[in-house]
Amino acid sequence: EAGVVQSPRYKIIEKKQPVAFWCNPISGHNTLYWYRQNLGQGPELLIRYENEEAVDDSQLPKDRFSAERLKGVDSTLKIQPAELGDSAVYLCASSSPGQGYGTQYFGPGTRLLVL
Amino acid sequence: KQEVTQIPAALSVPEGENLVLNCSFTDSAIYNLQWFRQDPGKGLTSLLLIQSSQREQTSGRLNASLDKSSGRSTLYIAASQPGDSATYLCAVTPSGNTGKLIFGQGTTLQVKP
Helix, strand or coil: CCCCEEECCEEEECCCCCEEEEEECCCCCCEEEEEEECCCCCCEEEEEEECCEEEECCCCCCCCEEEECCCCCCEEEEECCCCHHHCEEEEEEEECHHHCCCCCEECCCEEEEEC | CCCEEEECCEEEEECCCCEEEEEEECCCCEEEEEEEEECCCCCEEEEEEEECCCCEEEECCEEEEEECCCCEEEEEECCCCHHHCEEEEEEEEECCCCCCCEECCCEEEEEEC
């Protein structure tokens, strides 16, 4: 079974530029999560999708961040414009209802550096 | 607001030593607690998951305990090996929001040959 796929793996941009991250969850997983992990910290949830619906986006900075999951499968997270403080690892995870609360499968992440 | 804290932030031990990683949380209203492992450049892998009604879980050389009333969990690693070098993260699932994981900041472990 293929795991959660994320691309790109690394991205370097200058501040004020836009950037987008892509995630393909495990086949059949209807719940998808985006996390941000700052250096030396644990991941923090940005947004959670149940199929196409964003059911928890309370931690998403909506002035510059946006996300979509149009067909309930792949998802894209966008930052526009990027700021220096956005440098972090962006992790995508997915889960299935029958696996129990808290069971999430994580992708390798996209490491973003904003110069 | 639930907060999860891990101590120490970093730990270096010689190979073969037994060690304990600590995790504390401020709100005892949790559904479960997990310990994850994170290797550089890779995603998180769940090691052990303890339901709120359980006291401990074991997998191989790993043993995790949970004391919900005091807001504490420990991860015990027996006979450490260089391959155990990684960052270990503790995370809780809040009872009031079972779709969420709240993580500690992690403990980076180095096991020296």
